[in-house]
Amino acid sequence: MPDAPGPLRFSIATAYIDPSELTAIARAADERGYHAMTVADHVVNLAELETEYPYTEDGKRRWEPFTPWVDPWVTIGAMGAVTERLRFFTNVYVLPMRDPFTVAKMVATASALTGGRVALGVGMGWCEEEFDLLGEPFRRRGKRADEMLALLAELWSEGWTEHHGEFYDVPRLEMTPTPPAPVPVYVGGMSDAALRRAARHDGWISDLISTSEAADFRQRIEDERERLGRTDVEFSMIASLDDAVGLDDYRRAADVGVTDILTMPWAFYGGFDLDLQGKIDGLHRFADDVLVKLSSH
Numbered sequence: 150m151p152d153a154p155g156p157l158r159f160s161i162a163t164a165y166i167d168p169s170e171l172t173a174i175a176r177a178a179d180e181r182g183y184h185a186m187t188v189a190d191h192v193v194n195l196a197e198l199e200t201e202y203p204y205t206e207d208g209k210r211r212w213e214p215f216t217p218w219v220d221p222w223v224t225i226g227a228m229g230a231v232t233e234r235l236r237f238f239t240n241v242y243v244l245p246m247r248d249p250f251t252v253a254k255m256v257a258t259a260s261a262l263t264g265g266r267v268a269l270g271v272g273m274g275w276c277e278e279e280f281d282l283l284g285e286p287f288r289r290r291g292k293r294a295d296e297m298l299a300l301l302a303e304l305w306s307e308g309w310t311e312h313h314g315e316f317y318d319v320p321r322l323e324m325t326p327t328p329p330a331p332v333p334v335y336v337g338g339m340s341d342a343a344l345r346r347a348a349r350h351d352g353w354i355s356d357l358i359s360t361s362e363a364a365d366f367r368q369r370i371e372d373e374r375e376r377l378g379r380t381d382v383e384f385s386m387i388a389s390l391d392d393a394v395g396l397d398d399y400r401r402a403a404d405v406g407v408t409d410i411l412t413m414p415w416a417f418y419g420g421f422d423l424d425l426q427g428k429i430d431g432l433h434r435f436a437d438d439v440l441v442k443l444s445s446h
Contacts, residue, residue, distance in 0.1 A: 157399055157443060158184035158409045160387065161432070162240065165189075165212055168219050170425045175228035177429045179235040181436040182444075186228060187240035187270070187411060188221040193279060200277045204356060222255040229263035237263065240354055240387075240411065241272035241337035245290035246283050249297040249317065250324075253304040257328050265330025270354050270387075271298070272337040291342055292316075298334060298350070305332060335387060339366075348373035352385030354411070359392045360402050367406035387411055396442055414439075 161178055163171060163186055175186055194214060202208050225237040237259075244252065260267045273294055274280065277287040286293075296314045303310045304324045312319040336347035337354040347353035348370050355366065367386055374380050387409040393402055394417065399410065415423055415431025423431065 157403045157407070159414070159435075159440060160185040160187055160236075160238075160409055160411050162187050162389070162411050162413050163189070163224075164240075165216050166428075167425075168217055168224070170428065171219075171224060172227055172231050173425060174428060174432065175235060176231050177432050179232035181433060182440050183235065183432075183436070184409065185236040185238055185268075187238055188219065188224050189240055190221050190242045191218045191276075191279065192246070193282060194218065195276070195278050198276065198278055200275060203275050222259050225259050225267060226262055229259065229266060232266075234266075236266045236268065238268035238333075238335060239270040241270045241335075243274040243279075244269075244271040244297055245294040246274050246280050246285050248285075249300045250304070252297070253301050253324055256301070256332060257305055257324065257326055260328035260330065260332055261326040265328060267328075268333040268335055268351070269301075270335040270337060273343070291346070295346065301332075301334075333385070335385060344370050345373050348377060348379065351383070352387060352408075355386075355388045357389045357391050360390055360398070360405060360407075363388050363390065363402065363407050364405035371406070385409055396439065399439065399443060 161174065161183055163174070166174070178186060194216070196214070202210050205211060221239045221242055228235070228237060256267060256269055271294065273291050280287040280290070293316045296316050300312050300314070300317055300319065303312055305328050307327050309321050309323050311321045333351035335352035335354050336343055336350055339356055344353065344366065353366070353370055355363065358366070363386070370386070371380065374384065385408045386406055388402065388407045389411045390402055390407070393399055393410065402410065413421060414435030415428040418431040418434055419427055
């Protein structure tokens with residue numbers, strides 16, 4: 150675990166927001182010093198499912214039918230075009246539901262258009278029916294995603310490359326443009342396998358957890374990173390905390406190894422369902438109340 154935590158960074162979650170509001174929020178976030186904006190991912194929302202939704206106690210999905218799910222990479226391109234410093238990542242992109250070549254092309258293009266301001270946050274997915282619709286196998290998706298991540302790194306490198314693995318056999322080829330900066334890979338998920346996968350890459354994205362749970366997850370990840378000999382490699386812990394509302398709470402989060410807070414900052418000043426101006430006002434107020442004060446100490 151880091152001996153001396155660095156400045157805590159704040160990223161804005163955009164799930165379920167009206168797509169027409171996103172570029173205005175991005176401009177305001179860019180001006181006020183937020184670190185990043187994140188984009189969630191589903192392709193379709195099926196009316197009936199046999200797969201159990203794993204993230205609520207009663208299995209009810211967290212969104213209502215006809216909630217907007219934007220394409221992450223089109224959206225990141227649009228927000229990147231109206232910002233200069235703000236970064237972007239997916240929270241999370243269901244990687245094994247896609248083919249690696251299309252993913253590599255989209256991410257590299259978004260990186261090229263934003264000057265390298267993108268990261269890839271990945272999850273393994275939970276909805277078997279959505280995999281079926283997209284023509285990708287649900288079984289062994291974790292193993293396949295691991296090979297996809299290795300292949301993505303090769304496709305994003307300069308020059309010719311080829312790949313011969315268990316799932317993908319790729320002849321000598323090149324894919325241009327290459328990202329102008331490294332694309333960090335963050336892994337979402339709460340399982341042991343997800344934590345091990347995160348330890349092999351650049352960061353971990355939590356679901357909604359407490360600060361004490363964050364401390365436990367960080368230690369488990371650090372134990373694995375030590376086993377892998379990666380403790381000297383920079384690692385991001387991106388957490389959604391259900392008990393952090395003030396400066397002291399955020400300082401405690403940094404002390405246990407959280408590097409990034411994922412939040413909807415306007416929710417502290419009127420709830421989640423504000424109009425666009427309410428969201429932007431709340432974003433500015435949170436910056437004054439939290440970002441500025443944390444950066445001055």
